[in-house]
Amino acid sequence: MHDRPDMWLQEALQALDERALRRQLVTYAQAGGVIEDSGQRWLNLGSNDYLNLARDERLRAAATEAIQAFGTGAGASRLVTGTLPLHETLETRLAEHKGYPAALSFGSGYMTNAGAIQALVGRGDQVFADRLIHASMIDAVQLSGARLHRFAHNEVQSLAEQLDRPASGRRLILTESVFSMDGDLAPLDEIVAVAKQYKAMLMVDEAHASGIYGPHGAGRIAAAKLQGDVTCGMGTLSKALGGYGGFVTCSSRMRDWLINKARAFIYTTAPPPASVAAAIAALDILAAEPDLGTKLLARARTFRDQLQVAGLNTLQSDSAIVPIVIGDNDAVLRVARRLHDQHMLVGAIRPPTVPTGTARLRCSITLAHTDADLTFAAECIQEACRQEGVL
Ligand SMILES: Cc1ncc(COP(=O)(O)O)c(C=O)c1O
Structure with missing residues (x-):
């Protein structure tokens, strides 16, 4: 009896082996x-x-200094007593950097997508997602209970056709600025035009664009000056910025909403001081080395x-x-x-x-x-x- 769980695990792992998928x-x-x-x-x-920043001396020094000043953990969730001056500074700097009125940081990029999407849509709402979007966004839509519609990769016509069908609730379009497995770019201008035409919200994942494209690495939304049309941008601190964490850039009102409704923001401990300080140091480098x-x-x-x-x-x-x-x-x-x-x-x-x-x-x-x-x-x-x- 006691080894039954092990038996199905063994079989399941073997099945992965057989397809070279383990x-x-x-x-x-x-x-x-x-x-x-x-x-x-x-x-x-x-x-x-x-950007080769994960082992950069300046990020290490900032992280070490933050540990000396604040300790190794924030000790509580942001809404309890976990918000430190460093979090406020990082969010102000991210908002400025990306050219949005506000920003909110999360524990990771995965948690950012989970939290933001689940706060923006729910049961009875409709999400229109590029067929190749990252698993973190797919999981987030499932978590939200909204209905998921997939459009052909980077095909704006396919998106428009799906939006054209009558459907209830809020509508949210999801795409990536730079696609993580194909390395190609979303036609942001065209997607914005369709989003406007159908009065849908638009969220763009800039995990692989932040730090690389646009002025001082502000990303492709900023490069095309689309901040007024892309409802919210998402980024990670874990790739070009060399550390760990994620963030949303949006309006101040949406930030307030996320603070109240994004479960991946509310029910978790605030990001640790070292990670936050390292991200601020990375933003300093982007400002100095455009x-x-x-x-x-x-x-x-x-x-x-x-x-x-x-x-x-x-x-x-x-x-x-x-x-x-x-x-x-x-x-x-x-x-x-x-x-x-x-x-x-x-x-x-x-x-x-x-x-x-x-x-x-x-x-x-x-x-x-x-x-x-x-x-x-x-x-x-x-x-x-x-x-x-x-x-
Ligand atoms: C497109 C995309 N979005 C989100 C994430 C999640 O970011 P993080 O690694 O910071 O959790 C990743 C990377 O894993 C990604 O490639």
């Missing part, structure tokens, strides 16, 4: 685009530390061009995320293993993270990678694909 944790010596481990240099193309994102995108472009010339499929990628579609789950694992042998870490992304038949290597370029690193990586990837018969 995931396992691996421990790495460091975070970031380049890892030094026991005298060996590893090229890490699986890190979202785009060209970091441009530099990053240029490096990614060169890398992508090399792969495309060799005949590899990098989809419509136009960001620091460069996918290389292999198709088969086993083959992508074999290619990744060959790269590992060359001290190169590349994510082998398989379903359900991406659609069946589109298993891929997902390379994220960071400022820790030199041009020489990226040329070497592009050559190794081509060679590994050839050896595995997928090029």
